Amino acid sequence: MAFFKRELSPIERFEVALKDKLSARQKLAERLRGTEADLAEKRAAAEQLAVAGANNSRLDRAEASMRAVEERAKTLRAELLEVEDQVASAERALADAKAQRDRDALADQIEAMAAAIERAAPGFEAGATALVEAVTKSALSIPEASRFSSSVDAVRSEVRAATDLICWELRSAAVRTRAGNANLANIALSEADQPPSAELERQLIYTLHPLRWREGDEVRKAPAFAVVGLPKALLALALQHQHVDHLNARRVQTLMHLHGSAGHNGEPEDDDPQLVDLDALLAEEQPSAQADVA
Incomplete structure (x- = not known):
């Protein structure tokens, strides 16, 4: 019967390599301790011969034996230092x-979340479509029902765009996580993540x-190239002057791939020459609109 050996994982390979290096270090350390003990004995013997006035030949032999042990101890110390470096390298690799492994596991969870959102999206789309068709396919025309249908259709479009956005962001975060370039614990809440004011109607x-x-x-x-919840009172004005665009717009998809959706260069400064004051722009538009009416 043929037996197949299981292939080791990267972590198991590094653990085996580290274990081998630790074993080699222990053996070298034991040899060095024995050699240093031998050297101490040789030195003591040479000292006793010298003190006792032994002849030159005996002293020469004692010194030669001592030097040989010193050389062996020196070699073992150098080998031990080299193995110490190898142990440190193996520990870092492990x-x-x-x-x-931890980053890959986290990235897998992020990608699973994106896949789950994509699987759930068609269910929401089908439900919203059924609600809209319940009104549009009816022979009756009731204003309240028509407004309801329009609201559901608008929400459906926003959810579709937001789904595409969040799935792209999640997969981008997974890629950064695998590469070790993501610090999810320090990601600040963007404007889109902050709860909107209860009394103010917004749109992403x-x-x-x-x-x-x-x-x-x-x-x-709000910085440039960010998803924000803009008050609907300012939305038409910002769209008219090309300061914002819808999430499902083609150019927005391109810009999100280039710059992401969290903003470029952080929150703008008051002296930023590109900063657009929407309230001031609205104040300029109102006299113009009144003049047109007149």
């Missing part, structure tokens, strides 16, 4: 392999320029 949108606007007494800012 630690790196374990860290990579992608910024093309750094923005600033006021919500009550609070001044909010």
Whole structure:
């Protein structure tokens, strides 16, 4: 009967290599201790012969024996230092392999989350479509039902775009995690992750320029190339002036691949020449609109 030996994993290989190096270090250390003990005896014997006034031939033999042991001890010390370096290298390799194993496990979980979202998305899409068709395919036309249908259709579009975005971000995070370039514990909440104000209606949108606007007494800012929850009162204005675009827009998909969705260069400074003040822009638009009406 043929027996097949199981192939060792990287961690097991590094553990075997480290075990071999530790065993070699222990053996060398034991040999060095024995040699140093022998050297101490040779030195003591040579000292006794010299003190006792032994003849030259005996002293020569004692010194030659002592030098031979000294050379052997010196060689063993050099070999032990080399093995010590090899042990340290093997320990680092084992630690790196374990860290990579942990990163791979975390990346697998992130990719599994993305796959689960993709599997669940068609169910949501089908449910939303059924709700819309329940109104649009009816022979009756009721304003309340039509508004409901329009709201569901808008939410469906937003969820579709948000699903594509989060799956892309999760897979990008998995790649960075495998490479050791991600620090998930220190990822700050983006504007999109922060809970929106209960009294303010928002829509997720992608910024093309750094923005600033006021919500009550609070001044909010968003960097360029970020997904933010923009108040719907400012949405049409920002879209009209090409400062933002919808998440499912083709250029937004390209920009997200280039810059991500967390913002470029962090929160903009007040003196940033590219910073767009949406409130000031709205104030400029209102007199123009009144003049057009007049």
